[in-house]
Amino acid sequence: MKxxxxxxxxxxxxxxxxxxxxxxxxxxxxxxxRACNILAEMIxxxxxxxxxxxxxxxxxxxxxxxxSKMIREGHVxxxxxxxxxxxxxLVEAFGGxxxxxxxxxxxxxxxxxxxxxxxINVGSDDFEIFEGEIxxxxxxxxxxxxxxxxxxxxxxxxxxxxxxxxxxxxAAKHDIPIFAPGLIDSMxxxxxxxxxxxxxxxxxxxxxxxxxxxxxxxxxxVGAVLLGGGLTKHYTLASNVITGGLDAAxxxxxxxPEAGSLGGAPLEEAKSWAKxxxxxxxxxxxxxxxxxxxxxxxxxxxxxxxx
Numbered sequence: 001m002k003x004x005x006x007x008x009x010x011x012x013x014x015x016x017x018x019x020x021x022x023x024x025x026x027x028x029x030x031x032x033x034r035a036c037n038i039l040a041e042m043i044x045x046x047x048x049x050x051x052x053x054x055x056x057x058x059x060x061x062x063x064x065x066x067x068s069k070m071i072r073e074g075h076v077x078x079x080x081x082x083x084x085x086x087x088x089x090l091v092e093a094f095g096g097x098x099x100x101x102x103x104x105x106x107x108x109x110x111x112x113x114x115x116x117x118x119x120i121n122v123g124s125d126d127f128e129i130f131e132g133e134i135x136x137x138x139x140x141x142x143x144x145x146x147x148x149x150x151x152x153x154x155x156x157x158x159x160x161x162x163x164x165x166x167x168x169x170x171a172a173k174h175d176i177p178i179f180a181p182g183l184i185d186s187m188x189x190x191x192x193x194x195x196x197x198x199x200x201x202x203x204x205x206x207x208x209x210x211x212x213x214x215x216x217x218x219x220x221x222v223g224a225v226l227l228g229g230g231l232t233k234h235y236t237l238a239s240n241v242i243t244g245g246l247d248a249a250x251x252x253x254x255x256x257p258e259a260g261s262l263g264g265a266p267l268e269e270a271k272s273w274a275k276x277x278x279x280x281x282x283x284x285x286x287x288x289x290x291x292x293x294x295x296x297x298x299x300x301x302x303x304x305x306x307x
Contacts, residue, residue, distance in 0.1 A: 014295065015302035028285070032292060035250040035283040040300040042223035042248050049077040049219040053236040055228030055263075059088040059167070060098045060120045061290045063227075066297060067167040071176050076225070078215060079171060079178045080232045080239075083186025086154065086168060086178070087130065088122070090188070093163035094133040096126030127187060134191050142201040149207030154178045177215070179208055182231045212239055219243075226251035227289045229263020237262075237275035245274045248281040250296075252289045 004023040009016075022033035042050050052070065059067075070076045088098065101119040109116055113124035134157075141148065141156045148156070158172025171178050183189050183203070192203060216222065216239055224246050226233045233251070240246050255264030266284045270276035285292055 013302065014298045015306070018295070018299035018303075028287065031283060031285045032287075032296060035252070035285050035292075036296045036299045036303065038223075038248055038250050038281050038283050039225065039296055040303045041281070042225075043075045043300065044304060045221065045223070048221040048223045048247065049215065050075065051078045051080065051222060051224045051236050051239075052076040053224065053226045053228070053232040054079065054081040054085045055226075055230045055232040056082075056289065057084065057088070057117045057120065058227060058289060059085045059092075060117055060122065063290060063293070064089060064092065064167060065165055066294060068165055068170045070297070071167060071170040071174050074174075077176065079167070079176060080236045081178055081180050082230070082232055083180050083183040083189055086180055086183070087187045089166055089168050090134065090157070090161065091122065091126050091130045093161045093166040093169065094129050096122070096129045098122050098126075130187065131191055134188060135195060138192070138195045138199075138201065142195075142199050146200045147202045147204055147207075149204050149211075150180050150183050151177050151208045151211060153203060154180060177211060179212060179235065181205060181208075181235045213242065216240055216243055221247040223247060224249040224251075226253075226267075227293055229253045229255045229261070234262050237270055237273075241274055245270065245277040246280055247277055249276060250283045250285070252285045252287060252292050252296075254286065254288060256286075 003026050006020045006024050006029065008020070018033050018036050021029035022037070024030055042048055052067070054067065092098070099121040101116055101121050106116060109121070114121050137157055137160050140160065141153065154168060155172050155177065158168040161169035163169055168178065184192065195201060222240055224236050226236060226249060237246065249267055251267055253263055255261060257264040257266060267276060267282040271278055271280070276282060
């Protein structure tokens with residue numbers, strides 16, 4: 001089958017462009033189109049539970065509203081997030097912000113109390129707002145329970161957050177569980193440790209497993225949207241080993257496979273571990289999540305509306 005050359009026209013919409021990618025069928029364009037098709041199929045499959053994995057600086061990088069929309073639209077049934085993405089979601093929910101980097105020297109930023117994430121800045125003032133508010137929430141939760149799982153903690157926090165764009169709040173409102181196996185490796189984790197020094201309050205990571213295994217065993221099929229690599233990707237894959245692996249998945253990552261890291265591993269490798277089923281529908285896209293996933297999701301929504 002020959003390669004079809006991509007055409008672009010004035011006024012074409014996202015799905016038209018992705019259709020051109022699909023007809024080309026090769027290189028990055030072909031992989032992006034395949035990921036779009038799989039995502040649309042996962043969303044439309046009423047028998048499939050969709051797990052969303054959030055690794056890397058996605059919330060400070062502008063993906064917050066998209067994640068919240070996926071929750072509100074019923075396009076995701078479970079979230080596995082880094083502690084950092086949860087922290088940065090709550091920074092904004094509590095009135096803080098993220099800012100575009102203006103090219104200042106990092107030592108100058110340090111003097112001004114500003115931390116840099118690539119070309120994103122966040123100030124110590126914003127984290128101070130977060131720290132003050134999250135401690136108040138910990139106080140309320142600890143009065144009800146002194147031992148709580150990470151998932152239960154995040155659900156309780158979400159119920160107390162008044163921000164329609166917060167993915168933590170939207171998940172709690174729509175009863176979508178959030179798992180964060182690396183929560184302690186974040187600013188929230190630091191605040192949890194500080195709080196626990198003079199409060200009888202214990203976070204149980206193992207306490208997440210009964211609910212997670214119930215969801216996996218109770219799912220007729222499981223699909224995954226893996227944004228970024230690392231712990232969140234592995235936790236999502238590994239949680240499905242007990243039933244033979246994922247039925248469908250897409251991943252978008254900047255990691256490379258040569259070093260053997262899980263983050264850069266093509267999804268096909270997961271079949272050897274029974275983290276993805278033999279015959280599962282998979283697509284791996286190498287690229288920046290903040291560029292590629294909005295394109296894929298917007299096109300998938302167009303595609304679904306046409307079907």
